[in-house]
Amino acid sequence: MLTIDSLSKSFDKGKNFALEDVSFNLKAGQVCAIVGESGSGKTTLVRLIAGLERPDHGSITMGGKIIASLDKFVQPEKRKIGLVFQEYALFPHLTILENVLYGISKLKNKKTRAQEMLDLVGLGNMGSRYPHQLSGGQQQRVALARALAPEPSLLILDEPFSNLDTMLRTQLRNEVFDIIKKTEVTVLFVTHDTQDALSVADEILILQKGKVIQKDVAANLYVKPNTLYVASLFGSTVHINKNLQNAFRCPLKQDCCHAIRNEKIIVSPSSAEADCEYITAARVIKKIQLGDSTQLVLKLESGEQLTVMTQDQNIADTIYVGFNSKDILEFEQE
Amino acid sequence: MKKILIALATFSIVVACGDQNKKKDDQSSTAETTTSQVVNVYTHRHYEPDQNIFKMFEEKTGIKVKVINASADELIQKMKMEGKQSPADVLITVDAGRLSRAKDEGLLQSIESDILEKEIPSHLQDVDNQWFGLTKRARIIAYAKDRVKPEDLSTYEDLVNKKWKGKILVRSSSNIYNQSLMASIIANNGEAAAKSWAEGVVANMARSPKGSDRDQVKAVVAGEGDIAIVNSYYIGKMLNSPDAEEVKTAQQIGLFFPNQNDRGTHINVSGAGVAKYAPNKENAILFIEYLISAEAQQVFTEANYEYPVLESVEPVKDIKEWGEFKEDKLGLNKLGKHNKKAVLIFDEAGWK
């Protein structure tokens, strides 16, 4: 339903690219999360899709029609895309109901529709209030109702929860996606938080420095990450650098980058008990109790430091750590 | 608040359109009847009494007087730009220099009027009948009665004498009356003499030139200097000022008409000419003729303390008390001719 082809955008006439050669597909009805740090180009990407920026190269096709390319540009108001901003962007001088009505003024049953939308987000009785009289979470729900009211074919949520505190955001995220699921709209969900992405997205697209690093279903991102960066986004990961290779005496392929998931690192009181290919002795220099698990800062035989997690409550001062070659993740050198 | 603003805006548009409509009415009415109903006057004379004269003219002839007030320079620029389409019928200035400049620019036309030619002394009108003087003003020396003996004063040229060091007050050289005075000195004595005269006066100045003619008179009384070069009619105005202090000030100074023993005191005229492309030429001539009628001349002298050009009209009492004087009969065209040179000499001499 949405096809992005070699999309590029620069804000300084080609010196730096906010978005570089981005291509991907989005199927109808799918929820796709775009994950990346700030400055990775997420916001530029959605602004391009929404028509708020114009691409310097490449094209965007939606529903079989080109909406942006080098020779064509469909105005944002003609694109039928819903967009929810991080800062809510409610019209401060209009009431909640008027905000929701705003995009559907041409509909016949606009009043009923707007009220329906407000009911859907659980603010049915607040239509006559003004945005500043609402809490942040409520404002964001109004923004959602406003974006959904015109029945957009694509809904973009641009970091919708990052202005809210942690407790509220998990709750609101679940609520919002429950609502969205009812509407069966295709969703692009921009976030810098992997938890957000994992909990709601069918597919996740990783952006780094304006480039797509990987786009896949959540499970694959964990098992087969393309880069060390992706690996570390979805679980704590240890980079097996040259020194660690020496410490564990595990010669690995040159010109490649290797890592191991923290939970795949085996900690045991003796070398015999440990069932691993590569192993080394270590001294515990720091123990941090984190609920049911313990974080250990270890000093390896070779003098290297390593941080690992363990469920074991009784840790001696000297232990053995190791791992198996099947668990090693291998990437092309970055 | 919004409503107030909208209301204001509507009101203003109504008023503005009203003005426009009025204007259109004027135009259409003139177009419908005959074009001989108006005379368009570009004037530099900003004097209130002039309005009365215009009203008197309107009453007498039924010709409506439409006025644009601005400085003569701006009016000349305006006429130049408007060219053939210029609505101006009459140009009135407060000095002869600008009139002759307008003539040189081809903005005026020669007219035939026996009244004007006969009544106005020949040195006060253009040789080609393109402009005519309406009133005279003399550039005189005002002195502090308590400090200066009139016998010590003689000519403009004498002002460079060492005895006046730090005693002369005069306004800026950007003023047209000073420029005309300088032009007359160039015409009479030549450029080189004019330049050394300007340098001599600058050396004798009591202070850097500033303010108006009235301010120079006040400064004389305040003791900043002893003598000031000013126009005659300002003294008349000060003597009749609503401000008692000004009257008192004016009473403390004496008037001296320089160069009585040679060429005479420098005079200038306020004058008028008919515009080259005047749409209402006949009215324009009637209008100028009216301005030198006895009743108009009476108003000029009574309300503005100027010397009438009409010899039959007596100057107002205050002026008469200053006595008769010999005036420089230099053809006033020369003032326009030498005006630019005058400004350059002022700059070179450092007369600000």
Next chain:
Amino acid sequence: MKQAGNKSEAFSLKTRIKRLKRDINKWSVLTLTIVFFLALPIIFIGVELFSGPGETWGHIVKYLLPDYIWNSFYLVIVCSFLVLIFGVSSAWFVSRYDFLFRKQMEWLLILPLAIPSYIVGYAYAGIFDYGGSMDLLFRQLGLEFIRIDIMNRAGLAFILSISLFPYVYVSARAFFLNQANNLLEASKMLGVGERKTFFKLMLPLARPAIVAGLVLVLMEVLNDYGAAKYYGVNTFTTGIFRSWFSLEEPQTAVYLSALLILIIFTLILFEKWQVRKIKFTSSKTNSTQIQRKEPKGVMQWVIFSAVSLPIILGFILPVIQLIYWAVITASTVFDMEFIMISLQSFAIAIVSAIITVFFALLLIYFSKWSTLTTIKNISRIGVLGYAIPGAVIAIGIMIPTLALDKWLINMLAKVGVDSGLIINGTLIALLYAYAVRFLAVAYNPIDSTALKVDNSIPDSSKVLGVGNLKTFLKIEFPLIKTGVFSAVILVFIDVMKELPLTLILKPYHIDTLAVKAFEYASDEMVMEASIPSLFIIFTAMIPVIFLNKLLIKK
């Protein structure tokens, strides 16, 4: 795929042209049209530059230019100094402290803007003159009159500063009232003293706001003609008039204007550079209103005097002098015509204010919608009119409009209609000139309020299927209303005071109060000029008070 090619290809000439073709829209064309319309007089003056200066240019450079440069430089320095002292101190005191009559003083401090500076100049000359008000007062008290000579360069700097400082006051106070509270609280929490907070924190942060006001003041200072001429100080503007009229060389005048414009552009660039620096630091958070302190003991009187001094000097004293003159001349000057002239002035001012603001809005929003950054930069040309003396603009307007008029007359003549000038000598030319001259006055307050509206708000509207124009009417206009109204009021006041442009372009039978006042003053009837001056002041005062209400509401 085409990894290597994409990056370089994206900015190849071919792609650029393709994009330009895609991105150019009706808004780009409209913006260019408006800019052209507004810049037309300036373009015509610029073209004049190519015909070379007049023959006296060498004479001017030799004898006058050093004086013009030195005097203008002196005025810029001294006025900046005085204006900053008056403007910033009063703005800080009324925002930070609560004292006797503070509320009244807040709007009284804006009132000096209502008096044209040349009239303040006349009034002060009258006050310190021999036989003037001070003289009389001293005599009444039986004292020896020590005459202060105010009619010189220093006096002119004082006059201009005291009548123009409200520009700095207004912008500094807007900053202190709306932005400063969080910072102030943070500073207090850190235990920093009052004085240090002001000098180390408030002053540097308010700098862009202050400099924006200062640039307006300096433009007015450099453009002043009336006061400088009367006080005998030769500046660029008096030089422009001198070379144009006395030396009869418009080309030379154009050269001097070009030099003046160069100086002013340097000032504008300076301001741009200032504002640019602060963009990184200012936050968009909506701060709460500043908490006012009540000063104690001596401070109470120090602050009270510091705030009332500029009001007394800039407004009360000159107005008293004018009223005194008005009383003694009322019988000869005042008549019913005055009411009519006042109404006309008022109507012209409000109509031109609305037109000018309308153009400013078009320029700001059309260029925003045009998406081409080049167009946005070009659109700034539209505000240059403020930097150019009114008389020069008047001529710049007459050249093209007369050409158009002549063309129209010819066309009409072909169809057998005999017509006079259609644009010149009518309100159209005058309103056009005001729009060109005062666009910057309208542009700045609108632009700065527009910047406060987060982009996501109009963006949401567009994504919701509403086009640019409707978004503007329904969303943006309501949000920038205060800025728009302030702009209307500021232009209104400026038009009320405007002189040289009005003199040249005004239609028959339309008089403005400023023209009336000038007519008297230029005939050395300064006393008689007091009544029209007072009318200007009182007509301009009403919107000034209105403007203050707007600012406080915000």
